[in-house]
Amino acid sequence: MATPSLVSRAARSIPIHAVPKDAYDAWLKKQRREVRTWLDSVDFSPKAHRFELVPGRDGKLEAVVVGVDSFDTPWALAGLSAKLPKGAYRLETPLSSSDATNACVGWLLGTYRFTRYKKKPPTFGASLVVPKGADVKRAELIASALRLSRDLINTPAEDMGPSELAAEARKLGRAHRARVTVIRGNELLRKNYPTIHTVGRASDDPPHLIDLVWGSASHPKVTLVGKGVCFDSGGLDLKPASGMLTMKKDMGGAAAVLGVAKLIMGARLPVRLRVLVPAVENSVSGNAYRPLDVIKTRKGITVEIGNTDAEGRLVLSDALTEACREKPDVLIDFATLTGAARV
Structure with missing residues (x-):
């Protein structure tokens, strides 16, 4: 199964702003006028798992904003890894060690696909710079265990x-x-x-x-x-x-x-x-x-x-x-x- 990589560092990485709904207004006030205007023009709402790509002044991708409930579970970023354009990304949101590990688990699981009968499994080009404090080995082990369970369930009875x-x-x-x-x-x-x-x-x-x-x-x-x-x-x-x-x-x-x-x-x-x-x-x-x-x-x-x-x-x-x-x-x-x- 193809998964996006977790990398320790990248020469250039795009920031991901994971913002809870109750903190969104305060966060938005601190952003540049162009960012505020863009998010307002696309009617962005920080609901869990909804995200928006924010372009820079040169038209290239400058940042990603995603709504989250919490990082208590792995699912906060699970929808991003398969949907973001190719490139390296980093979390701008400060996280505890356990929450950073959960973020890595969700990133890995977000690209799960059942590929047993596929001639050409899908590939994904987004990678995440490992957040500070994350236990990468633990995250990869959890994701691997969950992929095993999913593959067993998805396999037809034949x-x-x-x-x-x-x-x-x-x-x-x-x-x-x-x-x-x-x-x-x-x-x-x-x-x-x-x-x-x-x-x-x-x-x-x-x-x-x-x-x-x-x-x-x-x-x-x-x-x-x-x-x-x-x-x-x-x-x-x-x-x-x-x-x-x-x-x-x-x-x-x-x-x-x-x-x-x-x-x-x-x-x-x-x-x-x-x-x-x-x-x-x-x-x-x-x-x-x-x-x-x-x-x-x-x-x-x-x-x-x-x-x-x-x-x-x-x-x-x-x-x-x-x-x-x-x-x-x-x-x-x-x-x-x-x-x-x-x-």
């Missing part, structure tokens, strides 16, 4: 089924010397993961349980569980076409935990990390699970199926039961569950 998701986890594990174990197909029944098997058994790509472990056992235990439904047709309670259209993203929880794992391992945080991903495809076939089937979970509880399109909580139940067995200090699950219960 190329990102349970087997491919497991392969991505193994690749990540190799890069950071983590141990990755995968239980697949009927082995899930032998090792007592019945709900994961039940939901995924109708697909030609068998269900998987991905288990990544990294770090020292002496460190605090952090366990992340991510729902990995690589495509959700709804099962026999079939979704309508409109509801099925974006269901490649139903493994967003898995993509999120793998991205977080990349971040944790890349930063070498002092934790013992475990990642569990039940990876399945909720498909339709002669052996698909049915409404009113009664299945037993890993915990030993029986569950009657009211709707086969409520598969997420089923696969998570077995993974969470296994996660709790170790009594981790922190346990977080990530999932795209029913739209009727958004958090």
Whole structure:
């Protein structure tokens, strides 16, 4: 993926004035008359993410003005890096170290494009002079982790089924010397993961349980569980076409935990990390699970199926039961569950 660079210095750089709405009037009064006239003529309003290119007396680009809410999140500059003309830019706004790092993250993420199937990925020519105090290594690590999650979600289910998701986890594990174990197909029944098997058994790509472990056992235990439904047709309670259209993203929880794992391992945080991903495809076939089937979970509880399109909580139940067995200090699950219960 092409991203604009972060540079330590530049012979010539164009200033970016990031101005909060409540400070805009005071800032504007300090500018030259030509700048005030230009911004007034284009009816500029310092709403978040709105920006304006300010020409100099010679007609060349002299400055950029952008409205911001705050730099507490990376998104203040995220819209700029892909839209500005080629050249080097510098932030004129004084920032704390954490805010400067966030600005770098947003700059890097602003040019994210899913390019797996593109013959010629887009290129971007704007670069940012690293603001004073920014942790560039941290910014690049965060951006890289987020790009991984986005790429996994954006990849169609044809190329990102349970087997491919497991392969991505193994690749990540190799890069950071983590141990990755995968239980697949009927082995899930032998090792007592019945709900994961039940939901995924109708697909030609068998269900998987991905288990990544990294770090020292002496460190605090952090366990992340991510729902990995690589495509959700709804099962026999079939979704309508409109509801099925974006269901490649139903493994967003898995993509999120793998991205977080990349971040944790890349930063070498002092934790013992475990990642569990039940990876399945909720498909339709002669052996698909049915409404009113009664299945037993890993915990030993029986569950009657009211709707086969409520598969997420089923696969998570077995993974969470296994996660709790170790009594981790922190346990977080990530999932795209029913739209009727958004958090």
